[in-house]
Amino acid sequence: xxxxxxxxxxxxxxxxxxxxxxxxxxxxxxxxxxxxxxxxxxxxxxxxxxxxxxxxxxxxxxxxxxxxxxxxxxxxxxxxxxxxxxxxxxxxxxxxxxxxxxxxxxxxxxxxxxxxxxxxxxxxxxxxxxxxxxxxxxxxxxxxxxxxxxxxxxxxxxxxxxxxxxxxxxxxxxxxxxxxxxxxxxxxxxxxxxxxxxxxxxxxxxxxxxxxxxxxxxxxxxxxxxxxxxxxxxxxxxxxxxxxxxxxxxx
Amino acid sequence: xxxxxxxxxxxxxxxxxxxxxxxxxxxxxxxxxxxxxxxxxxxxxxxxxxxxxxxxxxxxxxxxxxxxxxxxxxxxxxxxxxxxxxxxxxxxxxxxxxxxxxxxxxxxxxxxxxxxxxxxxxxxxxxxxxxx
Ligand SMILES: Nc1nc2c(ncn2[C@@H]2O[C@H](COP(=O)(O)OP(=O)(O)OP(=O)(O)O)[C@@H](O)[C@H]2O)c(=O)[nH]1
Ligand SMILES: [Mg+2]
Ligand SMILES: [Zn+2]
Ligand SMILES: [Zn+2]
Numbered sequence: 001x002x003x004x005x006x007x008x009x010x011x012x013x014x015x016x017x018x019x020x021x022x023x024x025x026x027x028x029x030x031x032x033x034x035x036x037x038x039x040x041x042x043x044x045x046x047x048x049x050x051x052x053x054x055x056x057x058x059x060x061x062x063x064x065x066x067x068x069x070x071x072x073x074x075x076x077x078x079x080x081x082x083x084x085x086x087x088x089x090x091x092x093x094x095x096x097x098x099x100x101x102x103x104x105x106x107x108x109x110x111x112x113x114x115x116x117x118x119x120x121x122x123x124x125x126x127x128x129x130x131x132x133x134x135x136x137x138x139x140x141x142x143x144x145x146x147x148x149x150x151x152x153x154x155x156x157x158x159x160x161x162x163x164x165x166x167x168x169x170x171x172x173x174x175x176x177x178x179x180x181x182x183x184x185x186x187x188x189x190x191x192x193x194x195x196x197x198x199x200x201x202x203x204x205x206x207x208x209x210x211x212x213x214x215x216x217x218x219x220x221x222x223x224x225x226x227x228x229x230x231x232x233x234x235x236x237x238x239x240x241x242x243x244x245x246x247x248x249x250x251x
Numbered sequence: 252x253x254x255x256x257x258x259x260x261x262x263x264x265x266x267x268x269x270x271x272x273x274x275x276x277x278x279x280x281x282x283x284x285x286x287x288x289x290x291x292x293x294x295x296x297x298x299x300x301x302x303x304x305x306x307x308x309x310x311x312x313x314x315x316x317x318x319x320x321x322x323x324x325x326x327x328x329x330x331x332x333x334x335x336x337x338x339x340x341x342x343x344x345x346x347x348x349x350x351x352x353x354x355x356x357x358x359x360x361x362x363x364x365x366x367x368x369x370x371x372x373x374x375x376x377x378x379x380x381x382x383x
Contacts (some may be wrong), residue, residue: 001278001369007268007360011260011283095253126253129290130356151337157288158338188349204283223342225350226288241321 006153015130018098025102031113032216034208035134037156039149040122042142043166045074045219046199047208049118052081054206060213062114065104066119068095074119084110095126098133115212124153136215138208142167143176150184158188158226162195163210169198189224257291257358258299262309265363269308274368280313285359286357287321287336321355 010016026033036044048064055062061085066074075087090096090103101118109116118134120127139160141149144167150157157163163185171178182194193211196203215221256298261281269275281300285291300314320360325342326349332341340350 002366003366003369004362004364005268005272006362007264008362009264009360011257011264011358011360013264014260095256097256126256127288129253129257154337155288158288158340187339187341188337188346190350225348225352226356228350228352235376 003153008125011210012129013208015098017104018072018133022098022102022105023134023135026105026116026133029109029111029113031116032135032212033133033214034115034117034136034138034215035127035132036118036138036140037120037127037160038122038126038140038142038166039145041097042140043199044119044122045077045174047140047164047166048119049077049081050202050205051209052078052083052118053113054209056082058209059112060114060209062115062116062117062237063088063110063113064119064145065101067121068203069121071156072173077118078090083222084108084113088122093121094123095121095130096132097130101132111148115216117211117212122154124149128155129158130154136161136212136221138162138164140164143171144174147180150188152180153189155226157185158223160189160192161215161221161224162193163195164204164208164210165170165194166196166201167200168196169201192222253290255299255303255373258296258303261300261314262303262307264282264360265309265312266307268363269365272365272367275308275365276368277366278309278312279364279366282311282315282317284319284357284359284361285316286355288338288352288355289358291358293318298314312356319334319354319357322353323355324351324353325349326351335357339381 038044039075047237052062052064064113065086065088066078068074069092070089071086075085079085086108118132137160139156185194193219195207265278265281265379283337285293304310323334323340324331325347327347328345330342330344332371333345341348
């Protein structure tokens, strides 16, 4: 017999549930996750190297996990800061998922870690859809990528708690239009803070650490419009066990 | 391309529900709502879906995607608008930023059309005609 069965389930419900569990588990251990998203080569590792050093200087216990499609170069760079670092090879998978992250933290994340920085796979599309249980989601763009990046990747920028511009030391050379960039960010994520940094020259270094610590200490984090959605469709989290009861049948 | 992961998540959930139902022999179609701001490309998803279904109870199933346009409402001035792509999430009337997203982030399995070994229940009312 043919049936049409109402499932009414969020496709990424499993990831969302794992992210929820991980967030609660880490909160219990006093750790907050900072999820860093950007295109390949925007300068995530370079800025993180600086922020990890700054954290060490300030005696803030931090750790970093870097996800890469294939190489261990980023972890080697980050490890020079002296903080615990782990490289995760995704074997071609273009993003991290919460369950994978939890597996990698198990048995590695040192006790007492205040902040765990996660360098996601360089990609502005896929990682945006996966909550990693982070307290702060940061999307980065370098001045060389064009002011319209936020419009081309609206979910990556629209779901960010903080937007970071990198490589401002070469902004003049590439005629980066800061006002246009800010306006584009505002269009997809009204009210989000945008900070300007140059890992090369040290500009803005420490701001990311400050924002992350504030969030970890419970200061209110920006709430993006895109994350504030209230779909009208109801019972999104209906349990599939209820499926049979709701089946429409026809012979 | 995370459409592959998304397709896997769809197939996993449907296969799980079918397993729980016990006697599902085939899945004809799966209906998905995909919001304009869900960050998923329906064509890429359909392609991946076909690959992922192979060898499962969903083999040959059709993926029916319903696009959900992005809509927003300005809390201060009550204006409602279609956000478009790229989305505009500040109010086009008052330029306010107190925006509520009404729709557009959906990525949800709506229903599944499957075949099982069960016998039809005694019709208590007119059978609902097949959708589509
Ligand atoms: N001029 C300048 N170059 C920078 C800066 N930060 C990073 N770069 C350069 O940009 C390139 C990429 O930097 P990474 O830090 O590796 O970027 P990433 O985002 O970690 O790259 P993936 O992990 O491959 O996605 C390197 O050649 C860096 O030297 C900066 O502040 N100024
Ligand atoms: Mg890197
Ligand atoms: Zn991808
Ligand atoms: Zn308004």
